[in-house]
Structure formats: C-alpha cells, structure tokens
Amino acid sequence: xxxSSDVCSSDLxxxxxxxxxxxxDLIFTHMSARVPGGExxxxxxxxxxxxxxxxxxxxxxxAADGTIRNGSATTMIDRSSRPRILVGxxxxxxxxELGALLDGLGCQLVLPTDAGLEGFDVDETGDxxxxxxxxxxxxxxxxxxxxxxxxxxxxxxxxxxxEPGVRSRRYAGDDASDADRIALVLSxxxxxxxxxxxxxxxxxxxxAEPGRLVGTGTGTVDGVIGDMARGTNGFGYDPIFLMGxxxxxxxxxxxxxxxxxRSRAVASIRPILEAWLSAQGHVGDDAMPPRT
Numbered sequence: 001x002x003x004s005s006d007v008c009s010s011d012l013x014x015x016x017x018x019x020x021x022x023x024x025d026l027i028f029t030h031m032s033a034r035v036p037g038g039e040x041x042x043x044x045x046x047x048x049x050x051x052x053x054x055x056x057x058x059x060x061x062x063a064a065d066g067t068i069r070n071g072s073a074t075t076m077i078d079r080s081s082r083p084r085i086l087v088g089x090x091x092x093x094x095x096x097e098l099g100a101l102l103d104g105l106g107c108q109l110v111l112p113t114d115a116g117l118e119g120f121d122v123d124e125t126g127d128x129x130x131x132x133x134x135x136x137x138x139x140x141x142x143x144x145x146x147x148x149x150x151x152x153x154x155x156x157x158x159x160x161x162x163e164p165g166v167r168s169r170r171y172a173g174d175d176a177s178d179a180d181r182i183a184l185v186l187s188x189x190x191x192x193x194x195x196x197x198x199x200x201x202x203x204x205x206x207x208a209e210p211g212r213l214v215g216t217g218t219g220t221v222d223g224v225i226g227d228m229a230r231g232t233n234g235f236g237y238d239p240i241f242l243m244g245x246x247x248x249x250x251x252x253x254x255x256x257x258x259x260x261x262r263s264r265a266v267a268s269i270r271p272i273l274e275a276w277l278s279a280q281g282h283v284g285d286d287a288m289p290p291r292t
Contacts, residue, residue: 083280084108085207088140088150090121093235098149100257101266106277115144122150129154129166129204130216137208145210147276153203153261155237157185157225159192168237182229182240189225197225201241201248201261205269207276214276217269219261223248 085107087095099109112120122139126132129152136150154168164171164185172180189197200222207214221243229239231249234256238248248256257263 082106082108083277084110084146086110086112086115086117086140086144086146086148088112088122088136088148091235094151094262097253097257097260097262098151098266100253101263102270102273105270105273107273109149110144110146112140112144115146117144124152124166124169126152127166129202130206130218132166133204133206133216134208134213137206138213141208141210147207147209147214149205149207149273151203151205151262151265153201153236155185155199155201155241157189157197157199159196159198160185160188163188178236179229182237185225185237186227186240189227194224194227199223199225199241201237203261203265205262205265207269207272215269215272217265217267217272219264219266219268221259221261221264 083106087098087109089095089098090112095109095111102109112118117140120140120143122136124132124135126135132152133150136152137148140148140150152166154165156162156165164181168181170176172184176184200220203219204216205218206216224242226240226242226247229249230242230247231239231251233251233253234249238256241248243251243259248260251259
C-alpha cells in the first residue's frame with residue numbers, strides 16, 4: 001500500500017483531531033492514504049491492525065458532509081446530546097489508554113485543555129492511591145463544572161517495602177523522567193534475586209460530579225521486576241515490569257488493555273459509569289465503529 005507521509009505521530013494530537021470530528025471517546029491515528037476505494041483522509045485504530053496490515057474494513061473515512069464510512073457501511077452518528085466527562089489527567093498516555101478502555105460507553109471524553117483548564121493540575125497529597133484519585137476527580141470536576149474521571153496508579157515492589165507506591169510519579173524527584181525513576185528502582189534492587197523481585201501495579205479510578213463523589217474502581221496486576229528496561233510501548237515503569245516472559249512495554253496496546261491494572265480498574269468502575277449514564281438517560285453507543 002502506498003501510504004503518504006502525512007501521518008500524525010502524536011497520540012494527543014490524534015485525540016484532538018477526533019475531538020474536531022466529534023469522536024471525543026475514540027483514539028485513532030490520522031493519515032492520508034491511497035487504499036482500495038479511493039484516496040482521502042482516514043482515521044485508523046492503533047489498537048487494531050498494524051499499518052502494513054490495514055484493510056478497507058479497518059479504516060474509517062470522514063466525508064465532507066460528516067458521514068462516517070466504515071468498510072461498506074455508512075452511518076451518521078449524533079454526538080451532540082451525550083454526557084461529557086472530563087478526563088482529569090495531564091498525562092497524554094493515560095488519555096490514550098482511558099479512551100480505548102472506555103470506548104462505547106456513549107459519553108464524550110473531554111481533555112482538560114478543551115475545558116479551559118490549560119496548566120491546571122492537582123497536587124497528589126493523599127497517603128493512598130484511593131485518596132489521590134478521589135482528590136483529583138473532585139478537584140477537576142469542581143474546577144470544570146462537569147463530571148470528571150481521574151486515576152492514580154503506582155508500582156509496589158515487595159523487596160522495597162512496597163515502594164515506590166503512592167509516590168511512584170515522584171519517586172526520583174518532581175522533575176524526574178520515566179528513565180530516572182526506572183534507574184532508581186533498578187539500583188535499589190541491585191543484587192536482589194529474581195525470586196525476591198515480586199511486584200504489582202495498582203490503579204484506582206474515581207468518578208466525581210461537582211461537589212459529589214460518584215464512585216471508584218480498583219485494579220491490580222502482579223509481576224516481577226526485571227534487571228533491565230525492555231520494550232518501547234507503554235510508559236512509566238512498564239519497561240521493567242515483567243508479566244511472564246515479556247515486560248508490559250513489550251505488549252501491544254491491545255494486549256496491555258486486556259490485562260493491565262488500569263484496564264481492571266476501568267472494568268471495576270464501568271458498572272458505576274453505566275449506572276450514572278443511565279441516570280442521565282443515556283446508554284452505550286451501538287453505532288460506534290467497531291474496534292478491530
């Protein structure tokens with residue numbers, strides 16, 4: 001296939017493009033492509049086929065009149081009346097994961113920057129992941145005047161007494177990079193045998209309305225800390241967290257979303273989200289183009 005060079009490499013920019021199309025809850029990559037059926041601008045699901053395996057049925061084409069063409073089916077999707085939920089995070093990686101995990105709920109996921117909250121963040125002053133998730137969801141909901149979903153996640157290493165834990169993001173200092181945090185964990189585990197390097201990722205997700213906590217969900221996945229970083233997918237401590245013979249950063253996005261702590265937390269809170277949406281008079285979006 002003759003792909004053009006007009007490929008969007010930024011997940012956040014792709015997300016913004018979907019906002020322009022009214023697809024706030026989908027994460028796709030934008031490209032211009034020459035495919036069977038004609039040239040044009042397409043959105044392709046990165047959680048599905050690889051670029052060189054794409055077929056017409058995996059592509060979604062946006063026509064000038066707003067018609068969405070997916071494979072041989074053409075449908076109009078009205079997003080205007082769906083409840084809006086703010087994603088309370090400044091981490092674009094979490095935006096991507098949550099967008100994929102919450103696909104099909106029938107709500108619009110809104111970025112802080114799209115709600116006028118450029119530069120707004122919440123200090124994680126809680127002593128637990130639960131406290132921080134609630135703190136962030138309540139703060140974002142209050143500031144934006146709309147429901148907000150926020151999470152806090154952490155790595156717990158048994159040989160380090162549960163560290164980094166609730167301090168996972170700040171473990172090597174407020175301005176440290178993922179590489180800095182990984183290096184610190186590996187240095188503290190130097191000489192510790194693999195059988196004693198057990199660990200777990202834990203995630204808590206909270207949903208809040210302005211002035212009211214709606215509910216929370218939790219998820220955990222067990223693993224082992226490797227002796228070096230492996231893989232280029234994922235973020236945070238993913239490259240040193242081994243699940244079987246692969247690190248979490250060596251999993252495809254679809255594999256990670258099927259097994260990760262965040263996916264389990266989303267599964268835990270999903271019934272609460274569905275009940276909340278039902279109370280607003282909305283149900284899941286059956287017209288959503290399928291994920292392949």
